[in-house]
Amino acid sequence: MDFGFKLSPSSAVNLDTVDHARYDRLVRLEPDALTCIGCGSCSATCTAAPWSGMSVRKVILGLQRGRDDEVDAMLSRCMLCGKCTMVCPRGINTRHLILTLCRLNRKGEVVR
Amino acid sequence: MRERIASHFDPFVIPFLIGMAFVLGYCLIAMIRVIAQLPKADRKRFLVSLITPKYIWINIRDIFLNCLIHVKLWKRNRVLGFMHSSIAFGWFMIILLGHLEVMLFVPERIHLFYYPIFFNYFVAETESTIQGSLLMFLMDFFLLMILSGIAIAIIKRFASRIVGMRRTTRLSLLDQVGLYSLWAIFPLRLLAESFTAHISGGSFLTIPTNWVFRQFLGNDLNALPTWWAYSIALCVFMCVLPFTRYMHIPAEMLLIPMRNAGIRIRHPRKGFALLEVYSCPGCGVCIDACPMSVRKANCKDCTVYLNRQLRRGNERRIEEISDKCLLCGKCTAVCQVGAQGPELRVAQRERRKYALSPSFAGINVRPMASAVVNGAGGESGGVLYFAGCMTQLTPSIRRATTSLLDKAGVRWQMMDPDGGLCCGRPLMMAGRSEQARELIAKNLEIIRASGCDTLLLSCPICYRIFKEEYALEGIRVVHHSVFFQELIAAGKLQVQREDGLKLVWHDPCELGRGCGIYDEPRAALAAAGEVIEAGKHHAESICCGGSLGSLTLSFEQRRPMVQNALDNLTVENPSEIVTGCPLCLATFVRAADRPVRDIAEVLDSHS
Numbered sequence: 001m002d003f004g005f006k007l008s009p010s011s012a013v014n015l016d017t018v019d020h021a022r023y024d025r026l027v028r029l030e031p032d033a034l035t036c037i038g039c040g041s042c043s044a045t046c047t048a049a050p051w052s053g054m055s056v057r058k059v060i061l062g063l064q065r066g067r068d069d070e071v072d073a074m075l076s077r078c079m080l081c082g083k084c085t086m087v088c089p090r091g092i093n094t095r096h097l098i099l100t101l102c103r104l105n106r107k108g109e110v111v112r
Numbered sequence: 113m114r115e116r117i118a119s120h121f122d123p124f125v126i127p128f129l130i131g132m133a134f135v136l137g138y139c140l141i142a143m144i145r146v147i148a149q150l151p152k153a154d155r156k157r158f159l160v161s162l163i164t165p166k167y168i169w170i171n172i173r174d175i176f177l178n179c180l181i182h183v184k185l186w187k188r189n190r191v192l193g194f195m196h197s198s199i200a201f202g203w204f205m206i207i208l209l210g211h212l213e214v215m216l217f218v219p220e221r222i223h224l225f226y227y228p229i230f231f232n233y234f235v236a237e238t239e240s241t242i243q244g245s246l247l248m249f250l251m252d253f254f255l256l257m258i259l260s261g262i263a264i265a266i267i268k269r270f271a272s273r274i275v276g277m278r279r280t281t282r283l284s285l286l287d288q289v290g291l292y293s294l295w296a297i298f299p300l301r302l303l304a305e306s307f308t309a310h311i312s313g314g315s316f317l318t319i320p321t322n323w324v325f326r327q328f329l330g331n332d333l334n335a336l337p338t339w340w341a342y343s344i345a346l347c348v349f350m351c352v353l354p355f356t357r358y359m360h361i362p363a364e365m366l367l368i369p370m371r372n373a374g375i376r377i378r379h380p381r382k383g384f385a386l387l388e389v390y391s392c393p394g395c396g397v398c399i400d401a402c403p404m405s406v407r408k409a410n411c412k413d414c415t416v417y418l419n420r421q422l423r424r425g426n427e428r429r430i431e432e433i434s435d436k437c438l439l440c441g442k443c444t445a446v447c448q449v450g451a452q453g454p455e456l457r458v459a460q461r462e463r464r465k466y467a468l469s470p471s472f473a474g475i476n477v478r479p480m481a482s483a484v485v486n487g488a489g490g491e492s493g494g495v496l497y498f499a500g501c502m503t504q505l506t507p508s509i510r511r512a513t514t515s516l517l518d519k520a521g522v523r524w525q526m527m528d529p530d531g532g533l534c535c536g537r538p539l540m541m542a543g544r545s546e547q548a549r550e551l552i553a554k555n556l557e558i559i560r561a562s563g564c565d566t567l568l569l570s571c572p573i574c575y576r577i578f579k580e581e582y583a584l585e586g587i588r589v590v591h592h593s594v595f596f597q598e599l600i601a602a603g604k605l606q607v608q609r610e611d612g613l614k615l616v617w618h619d620p621c622e623l624g625r626g627c628g629i630y631d632e633p634r635a636a637l638a639a640a641g642e643v644i645e646a647g648k649h650h651a652e653s654i655c656c657g658g659s660l661g662s663l664t665l666s667f668e669q670r671r672p673m674v675q676n677a678l679d680n681l682t683v684e685n686p687s688e689i690v691t692g693c694p695l696c697l698a699t700f701v702r703a704a705d706r707p708v709r710d711i712a713e714v715l716d717s718h719s
Contacts, residue, residue: 032666045504045505047501047504047531047532047533047534048534050530050531051475051476072468075468075470076468076469076470076471077470077472078470079470079472079501079533079534079536079538079539079551080534080538080539080542080544080660081501081502081534081538081660082538082660083501083502083504083505085667086505086658086698087505088667091666091667091668093664093665093666093667095542095660095663096435096663096664099542099663101468102466102467102468102469102470103464103465103466103467104467105467111465111466111467112465
């Protein structure tokens with residue numbers, strides 16, 4: 001029977017089961033990440049956003065919530081154009097933050 | 113003429129021979145290593161160039177002009193030019209004349225390696241022949257020339273401002289040993305030749321010195337110790353040479369033919385890069401030139417220190433220096449040996465390992481391609497305008513550019529009306545050229561679909577990569593400043609000149625030093641107002657400080673650089689600052705005390 005709608009899977013985040021290793025390491029390497037106020041300026045200017053949904057704000061949020069697959073999908077679309085850095089009201093070097101994140105594996109280790 | 117020493121030998125030549133054997137052996141092995149490290153195609157290209165007559169001539173000319181005369185340095189700073197050419201050329205002439213003397217007077221001794229160097233000790237000559245007196249005069253003349261150079265070098269070391277250098281490099285311990293032994297060589301040679309002058313003859317310099325010393329040291333036994341000292345100074349200098357900045361002397365002689373053959377940096381530690389690192393004379397001209405060095409803390413991040421750390425293998429500092437640089441290219445523009453600091457850093461960034469690499473191969477560009485096909489309306493030719501990512505942050509540039517295109521009656525369409533893909537240059541600057549190539553392939557698809565004959569760019573960052581890395585045969589790639597200058601010159605664009613309008617043109621790094629475009633934007637601006645120059649302009653213009661080249665510089669760290677660049681632009685008090693780069697514009701607008709506009713905006717408001 002098709003009711004025209006269906007139940008969607010729960011999107012609840014259980015923080016107890018989230019591994020924060022990558023986020024913790026990022027914060028140690030890029031302490032500026034802590035100053036993010038989630039204003040979304042980066043998302044608004046992102047060149048990749050229209051066709052990929054990339055958003056630095058969501059990347060930082062996703063890391064905190066253990067949404068690793070979403071984070072990686074977004075990171076793999078970044079073209080490093082640097083516009084997010086230019087508009088960040090907190091002066092976060094988001095471009096370098098993305099590069100640093102790409103160097104970390106899921107356990108939060110810097111690959112060599 | 114007679115030979116003084118029957119055995120043609122004295123133990124004091126031994127230090128010289130040891131030093132010479134060491135330095136020649138070291139350089140030979142180093143040269144073979146560098147050539148062996150080149151990729152196969154590069155190596156073949158280089159070796160072929162060595163036997164091509166055209167290159168042989170160019171190489172000899174360049175080595176003579178750069179290594180001996182230091183023409184580039186003369187153009188930059190006459191005192192430093194004189195200092196270097198007097199030492200290099202003077203020393204070369206003394207060695208040459210020494211060999212000439214041996215060949216003329218005792219040709220049977222030419223196989224003795226040390227004879228030309230210590231000629232006056234072994235052979236007593238007479239001034240009574242024209243040959244003898246002329247050669248001795250020339251020897252003294254060139255020795256005096258070197259000594260004057262050494263005198264300037266000593267002054268420069270203790271007060272670099274006198275010779276026009278604000279900052280100079282801090283020397284390492286071995287550099288100091290090399291420096292002091294180099295300073296010692298020539299005064300010791302003067303002493304040695306002077307003490308021997310009443311036996312072996314001399315000229316205007318050595319004979320009076322000999323006379324002065326004989327007034328209170330009337331003893332021939334003084335001669336031998338000074339010859340020993342001269343030989344030991346030569347030995348010390350040659351033995352430390354490979355480990356000091358003086359390695360640039362032999363390295364540059366290989367660098368010049370390699371560069372002439374068109375070899376590029378492919379690996380930050382091997383082959384051509386290694387050679388460039390060793391060719392760095394550590395003069396520190398790049399320190400004053402570097403836009404980062406407005407803050408003293410950044411002085412140690414200039415190319416001269418990158419080269420030094422690469423020689424030492426200090427990985428932590430190499431990474432730090434490589435990531436900080438703005439890649440503006442000014443160090444290369446002022447460098448006496450043309451060391452490519454930015455290329456070296458990008459090569460270093462390319463070696464970095466990542467856990468996650470972006471991928472663009474899967475992007476569907478068909479909608480963008482079909483949009484430009486529809487936009488062309490079935491006609492081929494016309495202008496395709498690619499605004500680029502940065503121009504989306506500065507929409508005024510896009511508005512002005514499209515308005516000017518309409519006014520000039522050009523048939524055009526936009527490649528990225530609703531935003532597009534990045535050109536790939538920022539990825540390349542970050543050392544991710546593989547990913548950049550994927551973007552290039554995607555953008556090429558759209559450009560080819562449009563059927564345009566001209567690709568117009570309002571961003572020099574895009575312009576450079578479209579020119580250098582895109583295979584766009586049959587399509588003209590043009591920056592909007594050049595395009596509008598041509599439209600004005602052809603009379604298709606009418607620009608009204610405003611009296612009293614003083615415009616200063618800021619040369620963006622990627623457009624000026626990157627692509628060599630300096631005159632067209634100035635010519636276009638001259639139609640709208642009076643064009644004045646900044647303090648430092650053309651190839652020496654100062655980076656705005658907003659460059660994407662730097663990965664690690666924060667907004668706060670960039671601020672003094674932006675201010676410094678603005679101060680440089682406003683020395684002649686212009687009424688407006690004009691640039692041709694959306695990134696420079698966005699950077700300047702925040703800090704400038706007067707209007708900053710893109711060249712398209714200025715032209716649009718006057719047409």
